[in-house]
Structures are given as structure tokens and as C-alpha cells.
Amino acid sequence: MLMQEKNRIVRAAIIFTAAYVFVAALAFHFSPKQFPYSTVIYDRNGILLGASTSNDGQWHFENSTVPEKFKKCILNYEDSRFYFHFGVDPIAIGRAFVLNLKDRRIVSGGSTLTMQTARILLGNQKRTYFQKIYEIFVAICIEIKYSKNQILSIYSSSAPFGGNVIGLEAASWRYYNRPSNSLSWAEYATLAVLPNQPSLVRPGKNQDALRDKRNSLLMKLYSNKVIDKETLELSLQERLPGKPYNLPSLAPHYLEKIKADKNLRKKTSFTTTLDYSLQENANRIIFNWSRIFSQTGIENAALLVVDTKTKDPIAYVGNINSSVDMVEAQRSSGSLLKPFLFSAMIDNGMLLPSHIVYDIPTRMGNYIPKNNTNKYTGAIQADQALTRSLNIPAVRELRQFGITQFLSLLSKYGITTLNHDADYYGIPLILGGGEVKMREIACAYAELMNKACGRKSNVPVSYGTAWTTCSILSDGVRPQDLENWRLYSRRKKIAWKTGTSSGNRDAWCIGTTPEYTVAVWVGNSVGTGNKMLTSASTAAPLMFEIFSILPQTSWPLRPEMEYDEITICTQSGFIAGPYCSETKTELKTHGTPQTKSCPYCRTYAFTPDMEYQVTVEDMINQYKGQMPATENRFVLPPYVEYWYKKQNLSYRSLPPFVPWHKENSENNIHIEFPQENSQIIVPIELDGKKGSVIFEAAANNPGTIIYWDMDGEYLGSTQKEHKFTASPKPGQHTLTLTDSTGSIRKRNFLVIAE
Template structure:
């Protein structure tokens, strides 16, 4: 009894061990070979792919297999596939008989399930291995469905050369997706795993054709196809040399490679949000412009297009794809590359200043020669307007007004705003950039820039959707692959930029003349309304154009990846034409809705653009951001006293109050007036004082344009080695007045009408005194650097 019990227990234990061994004999993951990185367009078509790390073209396992391939491979390899449990006893019996008769291996009798096991194990083909494959094939059938098994086979079978899997084979041999292959093409691929060496350029084509045709006849016999289809399929050519795979978005593919771990995506294949048709058109547009620009040694160009509604990337061209010309650095993804933004941040400053109550849309901003702590910005045209409306300064991309605005707003505040908006390349303290921040003194990526503008567009678009509230998620970066996106609904009352400031900014950005159209585009109803901004970096190294509508954001960069500057590499000439060619490929849509509840109607001085003060006479009602109520009142309209004829200014010392005319007058500071009246013929200068009237120092009759009070200047050497000179420049309200110049209390010269003076003072601190013929004085100090100390 005890002996029988022992035998029973040992038998059970052996059975349990064998059962456990059977159950755990199959690895949790059959195939561990590296796969190619594959990126598909939103419609599922292949955009780009790269070879796997082991040198094989092996796509990740597909979700489904074309029915044609299933029919072909089952007919060719395992016609009772759906009726066995891993081993086909009839096929094995037939194989044994054939092998014994031939005294060698002429038939294997392996089922598709057994072949999947063999492909996953890569062991030598012996009798014992064959038996083990049968056991594992049975285990495979218990774990996987028939569809999953045939999918595993199609994804991992060898198709000749370094091609593994049906999908890779379809693209390498036919240049198309497997779903589009004909019966003849699919039959050709179906016979390859059995004899992968048959695909060899210029060889074995006759044997391959015979095998394919035999399979087509078998398909007819099994009634998968009719005889006519088989006959026509036999006329099709077989593949020769493998074809290159599409490379329509290679830089996005590389981005996916680099970010896959961070994105926590397990597979090496993604279906992107890229619009294939648009991507191909954009590639063509950029190729055309690149061919033109390369004549000027401008070798690289990139663009990014975002769909605002979905918050996704619909076109991603990081550079012109030129793998055969590595010296052009076309492999560099310029969408991710930090570059100087030129003037493309100016709209963000304009919006920020309105949002925070510093300016109104048309507030006058100084545009005069400026030196701030040794920094002297220049306008692109090297001219000055004296004063210009903030929106016009933005549309004309004037540098000095932008610097003056940033000086008022404070670069530290703007620096913090940019970081919150998503500009992630500001890795130095704010003081490192200073006022140059607004003129491209920092670096940005096209990715951050486009996403920041998309956040602004989304915020404005959602004005009605969120009932005037704000969703911080609007500023989240765009996605470039399809995902189950969930949007947080944590609405807030305040935002980085309010609806009204964004709306006013986009309106200002729309008022720019488009390149090549000479303004005539406004006459065509088919033209899109586009808010846009260009930018050019210092040294002509980067040309930018960013444009937006309620539906799309388009960003274009032109330049050299190695940073080499080129003459003519400016935003308006190189990047803007590309931008508008791209917009012609995008559907037209409505313009932004006016966020009326976020705008307030106030009285604004027409001439100055400021909130109207008591002395403003020409008023307009204007819708401005609510924060506009906090802005200063007009500082340029002042009450002056004229004689009874209105020809002279007077005081109560020379004219009775009863005889005076009291009139509001638009008065700019002398330096601003000096340039403003040149470009504004309707500007009225102040009348002179009546003889015998004391000015009493009123109205600042003189102003030093250069150098400013407290400035530090450096006098370089001339070409002949002699010490150079600095040119002092002053403005006087009375153009015919004389100015007597004194340096360190010593008289130097007299100027009339045109008040400029070239001097060469020694290094050190100097006092400059200006006296006009009426005794008005202006005293300022400046410091001249010593060359040796500067070094």
C-alpha cells in the first residue's frame, strides 16, 4: 500500500513537473529581435522608416495581415492551418515518406505554427529540435489564436537579403503597402520565406517565377482565385533590386527615436498626426526654394505646421532631406535646434504690455537714436521716425521702439513671461540677455516658438467655448502621434495673456504687406487673412517667418545649420515667400471672433494713441483691453498760452490773461520732434515766444540725442592709426536757433540749424554744456573709455 502510494506520488510529481514545463515552455515574448523605427501618416501610409539596430529591415508586428497573404501562405505552406492544433499529421507522414524515398530531406511537413517556433528559436534543424518544435507549436496554439499566429509568422519570416517580415518586404520589393499588392505580387512574396535566396538582383528570377506560378495554380485549385486572375498575375514581373523606403519625414522619425523612452511608447511604430498630402506638398515647396537659395550658399530650410483645433503637428520638415550630401548638414533637425529668433518675439512683448496695462494698441513709442548702458540698437533701415504707434512699430518690425518698450516693461518681467509661455531655451539669467532679448539676443527653437503662438491662438479661439475663462492646457505643446488625448478642464479667470491682448496683437500682425504682392493681395477675396511676423538674426544667420490663422500656425526657418551668415538671408525675403506659399495649400477659414466682453471702450487721443487726458481735443472711442484703463494719460498734449493773434507764445509777464488764447498743443520731446516732423508734415511745431516774454525754461527746448546723459562711449582708431572722433547730436525746437557747445566749461563751437559736432575728447569723464541764444542751458555728462582699459 505504501509502495503504491509512493509510486502514485512520484507519478503525480513527474506529471506536475511535465505540466509546468509544458505550460512555461513558451516565452512570454517569442521574438526579441530589434525592430525598425516606423512612422506612418495619419491615414496609415508609411512616411519614413529606419533599419533596425541589427541591420535588418524588420517592421514591428502589424495589427492585421492582408487577406491575400493569408490565402497565399496557407495555400503554399499549410493548407490545413485552421484545422490542426500545431502539427499536421498528414503533412508529416507525407514528408517522412518523401524523405525516405529520396534518401534525404526534400520536405519538412512543418506547419505555420511550427515555423513560428523555429523562427523564434533559431536552432539547428535536428530530429530532436523538430520534436521540441512540435511540442512548442501545440503550446503556441493554446496561447494564441490562429490570426495571431499567422500575424507572428508574417512579421518575422525572412524575405531575402536583410528583409524580415511581410511589411518590410512589400516596401523593399514593390515600394507599396502590403494591403495594396496584387495577387501576383503577394504570391511572389508568399514563396520567399521558403526560399529567401530567390530574390537576388539579376539572378534566380526564372525559379522565382516558376514557384510563384505554381502557387497561383494552387490558389485556383483551392478556389481562392479564378483562372483569369491567375493567368493575368503570371504576366506580372518579379522584383529585382530592393527599393529605398520612403523618407518623407526623416527628422520626425529621428525625433521619435530620441523621445520614445520619455513618451513611454513601447513599440517602435507610431501613427503620426501628419497629413501625408500636405507633407508631400510642403516637401516639394521647400525643395524648390532650397534649389534657388543654394545659389547663394543658403543650404537649409525647415517648416512646422500645427493644427490649432486638434493641437497636433500636420507637417514636420526639419530640413531638406539630402543624405547624399552630408556636408550640407541636412540631417540636423532645425525644428529642435536653438537659434536666434530675430524679431519673432516682438508680438509677445506687444501682447504682454497690453495685457499688463502698459500701452494701448496705438500708443506712440519713441524711435530715436538710443544708447542704453553701452547698447545701441539700430532699425533695419537705419532711419528714425521720432515717434511711431506701437502697432505700426510691430508691423514694421522696428528695433528701437521694441527696445524702448522692453525698457519700459522691464526685461526681467518679459523673461519670466517667455518662460511661462513655453520658451524653454532661456537657460541663462535674465541679466545675461538684457534688452537684446527682444532683438534675438537669446535662442529659441522653432518647436517652442510655434507652440507658443498656437497657445495664443487656442486661447483666443476658446473665448466662447470656455465662456470667457482660460484653460492652461491651451499652451501645452503640440502632439505628433495619435493618442487618446484627454483635456483637463481646470478653467481659470486669468491667463498669461488675455483674450483681448491676443486679439489686438493678431490684428496688428495682419497689417504687414505681403512679399511680392505689393499690397494688391487685399483686393482678392480668395486671399487668406494671416497674422504674421518675420525675423532676421544678427549677422544674417537666420531668416524666420511665423504666420497664423484661427486654424493653423506655420513657422518657417531658412539659413545654414552650421550658423554661417549670408547676404540676403533676411526674413522678409527668404522665409516669408515660403510661408505664404504654404498658406496657399491650407484651407481658408474665418478670422478671429472679437472678444467683446473682454474689451472696454474708452476715449483715446487720436494723435498719441494714449488714453485721453484733459488737454486732448481730437478724441476717438476705441475698444481696448480692460487693462488699458490702467495706462497713463496722454503726456504729449499740453495747454499753451498764445497772444491774441495766435502767432506767439506768451506769459502773464508780457500779455494780459484776458488777451491770451489758451490752446491744446501736441508737443513731442525735442529729439522725438526732430525726426517726427520730417515724416509727418502735418506736425505743428510750437510757436516762438513773443519778444520780451520769459520762457522760464518751459517745454524743454533742447535735447541731446547722442550721447545720452551718463553714457559711456568708446572712440576707435581710424585706418591710418590716428584717434577718431565722436559725433555729438542735439535737437532744438527752433530750427533756426544757435547752440553754443562747451566741453568741460570750455567753448568748443557754435552750430545753427543742423546741430552736430565732431570732437575727440581724452579718456575720462566729461561735462557737456549746451547754451542757446536765449540763454537756455542743457548740462549732461558722459565718459570716454580708454582703449588700454577697454582691453
């Protein structure tokens, strides 16, 4: 008998072990149902910025943490012996069996929290005895595979909380507008009773039943010494949740950007680098400005604030009044690329900030760029041309620097959208002939500032050049009522640049400091232009107001070791030559190639009374034995001087030569258009007739008469303003200009059939 008893025990042990191994094997392969979750974004401090419903239309946040207070509420309400059973509570099952038998229907399931978790994961099937047995089996599998805390986490993030709200975190935001780790005992107790009967939560309905269940749980927590009497009394007085809150939607375009990122598809919850307070204020500011813009037919605006050092976004407003994300859209750059050309030319020894550059009517083939003001200065310092965003100097500089080289430079700044060759963009590239993304161009400005701060950067210009460029950009005249910004007690020094695209379709402003870079775009997403759309009146003031809500910023110290001291001509800004009468010292970026010396100052000869220019031969003929008077003069070419004198009254033009002087050079005449060996297309007008082109020239002497000849055929003469309209046939031509002193100038060009 003893041996038989031992055998039965052994067989039972083997059967039990086999059953356990079988169940354990099944448990190992068991995995919870993969619910579709909402995409949720938080700011860098964990504050909710926005969320979208899951693919099945539910508010369902993925969350692995369970607050300790909620854990105590749910266990006291649903399963007080949770930590002492193995998925099934025999006492609860027995009690449920008696109740169901007494009422002859299922009134209690006797389910543990683990069994409820199993039911949720199995899709909440219809309640039957067979289904209950299956849920018990799955509950045991869950207990084998997961820890008790993991089971609580699965339950809390998967249980229904009324309506289309799934999981504790979503419920906390929908009913209390706060994260689940910040609720009171009464609020946790309210949420704890909902999964049992989620239909209780309806604004204005079943509130009494919900209050009774919540208060009953609070009393139980007090009886079990989980809360004290004072907490109980205060909790019983708390109001129940009313109408569900709308979830925050502070960065909807950034949320959609994350959802669309294929590399992030496996995640649904994201802690971003955005700052909640800054994002909220940025939304407020751009909304207020947009109401003003909309009065003139400007419907959309967008902005981006990035951490200059890391280039991570800290505020992201993709658009106002449109779902189109303008931070990622490709739009004409306007004048935003000018600082990068400016700095590159300095680094290549092609320019000094003080150099005078030409600002005159210019034609390049059939392309005729114009300044936004439709005015010309003749010649202006390069740094002033940049801060005033003059177009003519910029296009002339790009022609000198080279379009292909400039495109290569921009790619090193991280601009990916300019992916065609030089012929595709041409000279208009510098004025907005190419499209950029706000995110990329903002980061390019941040890179320039990082280099100016001496930080590690991929920017292909030197430390000193970057600092110089940013310093020049900080001296621009600020818009409207911000012109007296230097008087502000807590002023921010900002390197900034505006840009308005052709046809007034896009208005830009980007500002950067060592801490923050702010980019603003204003316009219409559909691309329609508006004459009221200028960067100075829209994007610039909006950008400066965004900077006003940012913390105080700094400015990098000038890197003294990065510069060499040079002597320059005061009037031309070039390195001083032997004939420059006025000079001053300036700093040049160390290691950059030497620029050429001043080409505008030289010695001129005059009659003793300084009334006329002369040569030695002229003096011999009329002033026997006398030598001419000489003087060093700053003299611009005639086609530049004409415009320069209008802005600079102190400029002294050279007097004419003495009447008996015989001119035999070409220096008195300059042909501005066409350029030598240029190719010209004569357009066809709308009525089908052949159009015309306008030839342009200039003369040293304002009273000069110029005679025009093309291919040996006399065309006519001009005086004062030297422009001539002609309609040359396709083919090679020679334009010849002659003046009354005998000066001759020729220019060869080719007309291409349209």
C-alpha cells in the first residue's frame, strides 16, 4: 500500500509538472494583443503637447507606469488579493458561483485583475462558461510570463474608461486635463471604478451612481488605512468630472510630421525637444499677428525656433489657418542666401566688408534685376549693401563668385532643395530663384552663428569671417517701432536677415543668437502674391516679438587672434594704394587671400587754376614752361558716378579736358549693355510682332553726345541719358559708340532667335 501511495504521488507530480511545463511553454509564446495607440507628443519636460486618435478612433495612450495611488485604488476596488493568487482567486470564483447559481444567471464573474486583463487582451468576447475557462487559462499564462507590476501596467493602459477613451493616461487627460501622475485620491478613485462600468461617465448622466461608487471606494481605502480621515473628508467633497476636455493641440503640424516619419512608425509616444511654455506663447503671438495680416488678404504664417547649438526645435508652428506645414514646405528663399555669399567672398579674398560695390542699373543677358526700392546708389559699401538687402550688388557678386561654386557651398550648410545645376537657377538664385525649407535655412543660419561662437561646425568659412558676417547682420535697421531697439534696457543683439520673394509671395525673416535661432515665414500657402506682403512689415516684427519672449541672450566676443590689421582707402574700402590720400586701419580675417589695392584713386593732371584736365602735351602747347598741377583723386567710372553723385553731394567729378585736348582713348565711354560676346534673345510681343532691346551706355562728361552705330549703319545719337532701343536680327552684330571728342567704344554680341 505504501508503494502504491508513493506511485500515485509520483504520477501526480509528473502530471502536474508536465501540465505546468505545457502551460509555461504556452505562456512563453503568449503576447498581449497589439492595440493601435494614439500618437502622443510631450515637451522636453514631459508636458503633453498634442495627440491624435488611434487608427480605430480611440484615445489610447501607450504608458508603462502606474501611479502608486491608482495602483492602491484599483486593487482595493477590483482585486484585494492580487499579490497572493496565481491569476485565479478561488474565493472569488466560489463566491461568484454561489451568486450566479442563486440568481440563475451570471451576475458576478469572480474575475481577478489578471483575468480582466486576459479578457481585454482576448477582445472582450461574449461571456460564457467556456469563455470564462479560457480566460482563466490565459490569466495563468499571463501570470507565468509577466510580473505583477507588468500585469498592472498592461491593465491600466488597456482598460476602457468610457466612450472612446482607453487606458489610464488618456482618461486622465480627457477627464481632468492633467497627466496621470498628478491626480488626487478622489480623482484616482473615480477612474478606478470606471473600467468595471465605463458607461457611467457621461456628462450630466449617471453622476449619482458614479459618485456612490467613488465614495464607496474612498471609504474602503480609509477602512484599510490607505488614506487618513482628513484625506477622506476632503476627497468626498471633490466634484466629479464633467464634459471631457479637448486634448492639447499646441503643435499639430509637428505631430503630423512625426506620424509621417517612417523611421518612427514603431513608436507612438514621443518626448520632443519642444518647450511647452514657449510653444504656447509662440502660438499666441503668431495668431495675433495673423489676425492683422488677414485684413490685407494674407492668410498664413509659420515659425520655427531652434536651439542654435544643437539645432533642435524648441517651438514649431507649421502654419496658421492651413494644414500645410510651411516649416517643411519648399518656398522661394528671397534674399535669405545673401549672407552666405557675402561671407564666402570674404573668405576667398574677393571682398572686404568696406569694399564699395556697384549698385547701378544692370542687365545680364535678358535678365534685368532691380532693387526693391527701384533706386540706385551707384556705389555702396558691401556690408551696407547686405544689411539694406540691395539686389544689384548681390547679383553682381554672384556672377563674380560663380553659381556652381555657390551651390556647392550651400549644400555644405545643409540645404538639400537646391539640387539642380547652375544653368537651371542662373543669377536669379541669389534673389529667390531657388526654393528652400524653413527648417534647413534656419539651421544654416544657426551653423553660421555656431562658427561665429567658435563652436565645432561644418560651415565652410573661417571663424573670423563668420563672426564678421553675424556682427554686420546685427546692425540692420529694425522695422517700424523697433528702430530704437538700441535704447532697450534689456536689448538682444541679433544677427538677422529678411527676404521677400518675387511677386510678393513669401516674406521671410530669420534671426540668430548664440542661444536661439528664429525663422518666420508669412504668405499664402497656395502661393498667391500680395503687394502688402513685405518682410519688413510682416515677418520681421513677428520674429522680433518671438525673441522678446525668449530668455536673455548673449553675443560672442570678437576673436581677436582671427584678424590681421590692414590699411584701407577711406573712400573705396579697398586696400590702400599709393594714390589714396585718405586711409584708415581695418581688420581682415586672418589667412584669407589678399584683396587687390584700390583701383579708383590715382593722380590726375590739371591746369594751374584746376579748371580743366590736361596732359603734358596740352601744357606744352598753351602753357610754355609750366608743369600741370597734380592731385590724387577718388574717381568712379562714369556709369557708376552718374548714380553715386545723386547720393553723395561731396563727391567731386573730374573737370573736362582743356578745349584743345585731343581725345584718343575709349575711357570716356562705357557700354553697360550688351556685354562683350553676350547672347541676346529679342522677344516676340503679345501681338506677334518682333520686340526690341534697350542698349545702355554712360559717359564721363555729362554733356557728351554719343553717336550709335550697328554693323556700319548709323542709328542715332543720345545726350545725358544714353539708352537706345533697337531690334537687331538673329546673328552676330557689332555695336559702335563714338562721342564728339573722338572716343570710340565697340561691343560684339549675338542675337539668338526666340
